[in-house]
Amino acid sequence: MSALMQTYARLPVTFSHGEGVYLYDTEGRRYMDAISGIAVNGLGHAHPAVTAAIRAQADKLVHSSNLYRIEAQEQLGTALTQAAGMDNCFFGNSGAEANEAAIKLARLYGHHRGVKKPAIVVLEGAFHGRTLATLSATGNRKIQAGFEPLVSGFVRAPRNDIEALRQIAANNPDVVAFLAEPIQGESGVQPLEREYLQAVREICSQHEWLLMLDEVQTGNGRTGTYFAYQGLDLVPDVVTTAKGLGNGVPIGACLARGAAAQVFGAGHHGSTFGGNPLACAAGLAVINTITQDRLCDNATAMGQLIADTLRSECAGISHVSDIRGRGLMLGVELGRDCGELAQRALEAGLLINVAGGNTVRLLPPLVINESEARDLAGGVAELIRNFD
Ligand SMILES: *Cc1c(COP(=O)(O)O)cnc(C)c1O
Secondary structure (H helix, E strand, O other): OOOOOOOOOOOOOOEEEEEEOEEEEOOOOEEEEOOHHHHOOOOOEOOHHHHHHHHHHHHHOOOOOOOOOOHHHHHHHHHHHHHHOOOEEEEEOOHHHHHHHHHHHHHHHHHHOOOOOOEEEEEOOOOOOOOHHHHHHOOOHHHHOOOOOOOOOEEEEOOOOHHHHHHHHHHOOOEEEEEEOOEEOOOOOEEOOHHHHHHHHHHHHHHOOEEEEEOOOOOOOOOOOOOHHHHOOOOOOEEEEOHHHOOOOOOEEEEEOHHHHHOOOOOOOOOOOOOOHHHHHHHHHHHHHHHHOOHHHHHHHHHHHHHHHHHHHOOOOOOEEEEEEEOOEEEEEEOOOOOOHHHHHHHOOEEOEEEOOOEEEEOOOOOOOHHHHHHHHHHHHHHHHOOO
16 A cells, blocks of 8 residues: 555455446455446446457457557447447547547637637536646646646636526637536536536537537446437537446547547647557447447436435435436435445445535446345435434
8 A cells, every 4th residue: 555645545445356236355245336436337347248358359459559550449439439429539548538638629629710829618516537637627626726837728617507608608709618527427416407508509509619528427328328418409519438438448538520520630639558459349348238238228217216216215314405317327415524425335335435525426337237226225225314
């Protein structure tokens, strides 16, 4: 431990292996995983299709270089852009990198339009990553403090406030894009309203801003459609994703459509590892499995079951102030800070996490079945009932 920088306050447990929605610690104890490595293991642990794809690719070629064509990258690019309704994509290795690509794309788009200091509208409560540009885009002072000077070129707006955005549009000719998560994850599972996002789409189109959605957490089936915007009747210009795309193999992507898809040319952006054969083989197995096994539909059904069970079991509990979310991205907000619940849940054999200080966040694998979903909801309800 002492050899590691203390960037995480870790819970005192080490996992040795997993299967489906369960993880096992080094003592052999079993845990129901309701966090999936923070929305990463959508197919659960040790999914045979992903394991087989990694194994087969590792036997042939782990890495070549983006100096050459990469078959698995081209195949994943086709599958992902089709799933998204986008024209093309760029592969990196993480969510922050996917957002860096989007931020660079927006700036270059602005410069092409003659805007000398292009700005991007971002929201209060947003989380976009930990690199300098993405933490500057993030709407959380705790994440920014100590790392000033921040990257400039971001304009902050309150969420779900279309009047505030109209004001920005009227007063700020430097704005070239709007970036937001359809459901804010880190700040406590805070959905943007459908009407708000549709109005944002309209404003973006009117002003030729790029509508850029950060689907790093909400993407890859998590909310019951492949991307969350597909449940909102709108199409963005740029989409970023990462977490669930490789089921644990690091990969991220920035997808674009229309004019946004024409912005980057040779030399504008790059990544040594991005889209390497191993990561793309894993990504392809993930996207194919999500489609073949109808995991988006399962996320909708199981998410409904968990939310309904929680609503009925928490009905009489006065310290539960809200239950919200979509698909298998759910939040149970309590009337006060509840960070210690992660430890208590661990002791009870359940892995959850607390986001935004007072909200229990549930992100179970998309493969969860009915009896597992009932167990999960029952376990969470009991935990919350006893937290008084
Ligand atoms: C996790 C997350 C990121 C950052 O992803 P990393 O892979 O940790 O860099 C960015 N945006 C959102 C919405 C996220 O949930």
